[in-house]
Amino acid sequence: MSEFFKGIGKIKYEGPESKNLLAFKYYNPDEVIAGKTMKEHLRFAVAYWHTFQARGVDMFGAGTAQRPWDNITDPMDLAYAKVEANFEFCEKLGVPFFCFHDRDIAPEADDLAETNRRLDKVVEKIKDRMKNSDVKLLWGTTNAFSHPRFAHGASTSCNADVFAYAASQVKKAMEITKELGGQNYVFWGGREGYETLLNTDMKLELDNLARFLRMAVDYAREIGFDGQFLIEPKPKEPTKHQYDFDAATVIGFLKSYGLDPYFKLNIEANHATLAMHTFQHDLRVARINNALGSIDANQGDLMLGWDTDQFPTNLYDTTLAMYEVLMMGGFTTGGLNFDAKVRRASFEPEDLFYGHIVGMDSFAKGLKVAAKLIEDRVFEDFIAKRYESYTYGIGKDIVEGKVGFKELEAYTLKNGEPKLSSGRQELLEAIFNQYLLETR
Ligand code: XLS
Ligand code: CA
Ligand code: CA
Numbered sequence: 001m002s003e004f005f006k007g008i009g010k011i012k013y014e015g016p017e018s019k020n021l022l023a024f025k026y027y028n029p030d031e032v033i034a035g036k037t038m039k040e041h042l043r044f045a046v047a048y049w050h051t052f053q054a055r056g057v058d059m060f061g062a063g064t065a066q067r068p069w070d071n072i073t074d075p076m077d078l079a080y081a082k083v084e085a086n087f088e089f090c091e092k093l094g095v096p097f098f099c100f101h102d103r104d105i106a107p108e109a110d111d112l113a114e115t116n117r118r119l120d121k122v123v124e125k126i127k128d129r130m131k132n133s134d135v136k137l138l139w140g141t142t143n144a145f146s147h148p149r150f151a152h153g154a155s156t157s158c159n160a161d162v163f164a165y166a167a168s169q170v171k172k173a174m175e176i177t178k179e180l181g182g183q184n185y186v187f188w189g190g191r192e193g194y195e196t197l198l199n200t201d202m203k204l205e206l207d208n209l210a211r212f213l214r215m216a217v218d219y220a221r222e223i224g225f226d227g228q229f230l231i232e233p234k235p236k237e238p239t240k241h242q243y244d245f246d247a248a249t250v251i252g253f254l255k256s257y258g259l260d261p262y263f264k265l266n267i268e269a270n271h272a273t274l275a276m277h278t279f280q281h282d283l284r285v286a287r288i289n290n291a292l293g294s295i296d297a298n299q300g301d302l303m304l305g306w307d308t309d310q311f312p313t314n315l316y317d318t319t320l321a322m323y324e325v326l327m328m329g330g331f332t333t334g335g336l337n338f339d340a341k342v343r344r345a346s347f348e349p350e351d352l353f354y355g356h357i358v359g360m361d362s363f364a365k366g367l368k369v370a371a372k373l374i375e376d377r378v379f380e381d382f383i384a385k386r387y388e389s390y391t392y393g394i395g396k397d398i399v400e401g402k403v404g405f406k407e408l409e410a411y412t413l414k415n416g417e418p419k420l421s422s423g424r425q426e427l428l429e430a431i432f433n434q435y436l437l438e439t440r
Contacts (some may be wrong), residue, residue: 004081008350010091011093015028033368041322044096044337044363045096045097045098046090046337050341052086066348066349076107076121079122087133089352090135091135096134099140099141099337099339112168127179138182138183139177140176140182140185141185142169145191154166173185178224183334186232188234189234214259217262227333233275264291265294269295274305280320297321297336297337299312319370319436320370322367342355365439378428
């Protein structure tokens with residue numbers, strides 16, 4: 001077994017005073033917070049596509065990435081090498097999970113049968129490596145968006161043969177996810193959307209998307225795959241309008257097709273912000289609908305209108321994200337997948353470590369602050385007081401369905417002008433800052 005990341009050993013927790021660049025300052029895997037270790041709470045995952053596939057290509061220039069496997073030319077040897085690199089990387093970082101698209105782990109061949117044989121070979125290699133590793137598969141998914149056949153979409157393509165092709169691909173990807181013990185299976189609608197309604201039958205496309213998901217549910221049952229199905233919302237990119245726009249849209253879609261019992265959501269920070277929501281907003285929408293399954297942990301750049309997939313460093317966001325996770329009682333099958341890539345100018349292998357270390361430290365700090373805020377009931381008590389008027393008198397009658405418009409009019413005529421209290425936003429923000437700065 002060759003070592004790829006030479007000169008970098010196991011990344012350890014050294015605490016906030018440490019000057020070691022390759023050490024955790026806040027992520028202490030064994031530290032217990034609110035009854036569980038940090039490792040159990042955070043369930044970090046490495047994204048195969050960004051870490052082992054991405055080359056730092058952009059619209060204006062070639063890839064810049066220097067990777068330890070660059071001298072390997074045979075596509076299958078390269079795929080096997082990346083399996084080794086993945087396990088070495090996760091083990092050195094102490095990240096317990098990884099995630100992949102089918103096409104990340106094995107190169108596509110000229111026909112589907114050969115492509116599937118290649119996948120089987122790499123899956124064997126992964127299974128073999130898993131025997132002497134604690135690293136597990138958080139989720140698998142399908143890349144049904146890169147190949148030119150998906151120019152009009154996959155399950156929402158205008159071409160039924162493409163629908164069939166995408167179905168065959170998901171079938172196989174689900175089988176290998178099951179074989180590798182994957183805890184979830186993600187559907188991200190790569191090109192499931194449209195550019196112009198002038199050439200689009202929106203109703204048929206949405207019905208077909210629902211038909212496709214129904215087939216996936218049926219097939220999972222048939223093969224006994226009991227991982228959680230997750231849909232990942234995104235408002236735009238690559239299409240102008242993606243059907244899985246945001247958490248609320250996806251929940252509405254699932255309910256209108258009777259699919260809601262079978263799916264939860266994988267919320268990505270940068271997708272929420274592209275939809276003009278905060279990360280916390282989409283997490284909250286998912287949580288209150290009992291649909292928060294997993295998280296793609298990254299961040300965008302608010303100056304840019306596209307999906308920059310940066311490593312998460314914003315402590316406000318990591319804290320409020322962990323607040324939502326803790327308020328739902330923690331992850332079950334989900335986790336925090338770093339769907340994040342190093343910048344094009346950060347081209348050295350060690351940058352992959354710096355990116356993950358800052359992401360893990362940022363979420364560790366966020367977890368601690370969120371746990372303390374919840375323990376002290378900072379927002380809960382304030383919110384309970386703010387909505388207190390629904391716990392007695394006319395408010396209680398409204399909540400219990402005891403009154404209608406006529407009774408409310410009679411009440412208002414007697415009650416007169418309502419008396420309001422301040423929302424105290426600035427005060428709450430000051431308290432939040434204090435917790436962020438003072439929580440150790
Ligand atoms: C792209 C998505 C994608 C999904 C998995 O924007 O984030 O990477 O997470 O297909
Ligand atoms: Ca994602
Ligand atoms: Ca993204």
